[in-house]
Amino acid sequence: MTMDTDIDQLADWLEQIALGEQRPFDLLYQATSGKLYGLCLRILREEGRAQECLQEIYLTVWRKADRFDRRKASAMTWLAAITHHRAISLARRFRREITPDDWTHFLEQAERPASGTSEADANAASDWQLLSTRLMDDCLDDLNQGPRAALAQAFWEGSSYPEIAERLTKPLNTVKSWVRRALMELRRCIERTGAAI
């Protein structure tokens, strides 16, 4: 998928899927499944569970595409947010109550910092998202080495606190402290730029 040219197309397909059209669903799958499967694999590190993850995501898309709002997020970001939540849920040993279908409801409630219903606001959505991406990268880069390494494990690999402690060969409490400090700093960093969370 080429991000720049296909963002609107993906959003169009989601809106058509919300109307019950099957062909856009197939096209959306072909355009996005590789990326979402990559995300599932990244978190779950198991082909079988990643396949389970992907299957659940697309069935949720079929049921809940009407909850997608292109003014709040790009189609790919919306799909990735559902996928990330599900992959994390599958990776944990305990059972989460919030299903992918439920999660679309919470994403529906997410608002952009610059709220509004005007066309100008709607057009600004992609700018906010691009800004956010840069911010995330910059803020992560600003962290000290220990917290940054610990948060990177959690963020990019979906690792739990015990897994991070084992991989970094650090005490569990140290790792918890590092990650929490890094997350608080992440928020402060984002806020400093004026893009309030």
Next chain:
Amino acid sequence: MNPTPDNEVRGADDLRAQEYLLGLLDAPEDRDFEQALHRSPSLAGHTGRYALLFARSLMAETETRQPPAWLQARITRDRDRLDAHVRPEAGGSRLWRVAAAVVAMLGLVLIIGATGHQTERFAPTREVQVAMNQADTPSWAVRADMAHHRVAVTVTRTGRIPAGRAPVLWVITKTGQTIPLGRVSTHAGQTMTLNPAVYGTLQNSRIALSLEPKSAYVGLKPKGPVVFVGHWQSIRTG
């Protein structure tokens, strides 16, 4: 829309939101946070916003990996099965909406069974008792609901696994294809429920257990030794 962002979500709740999204909370904390999400629209909106922010960054760093071709067929089949019972809520005044409403009234239980993976009743009909042929090793009961392609794995005995290894369950199809079900726990009493994305293969399959290198990526074939292979047995009822 709220003209101001959720500035009131601060401190501990903000941290919990991020930890929840990254799966860092332990089980009771995770459950508590999910309940809080249901209670507080501002927390839900705040967490949703973080979720989109995180997702956007993750996508930028994630490599494309093509899923197996048969998976789309499986998803399409399940989609059509859903479609036969109930349609998505949105849409215009199509006839199917009327039909769906009639079906909904006549067969609510059937609809719940078809649409709700999490709430669907798990009715196992087959099982395999998985054990390793060594003392002090764990054992598992693997039960399958063949009708809904769901599998529940319960640890029936706590035990030890050789250092540096992790137990991984597999489905071996009639044609010999191996499909990973996933890593399993070794602590007695724990149960994990799976919806394996296998396409018409559970019915005549076997279940295998291998000891994979710990923390390693689990691919489509075992890398470690296969220490158990067993056939499904019918579960006796009554």
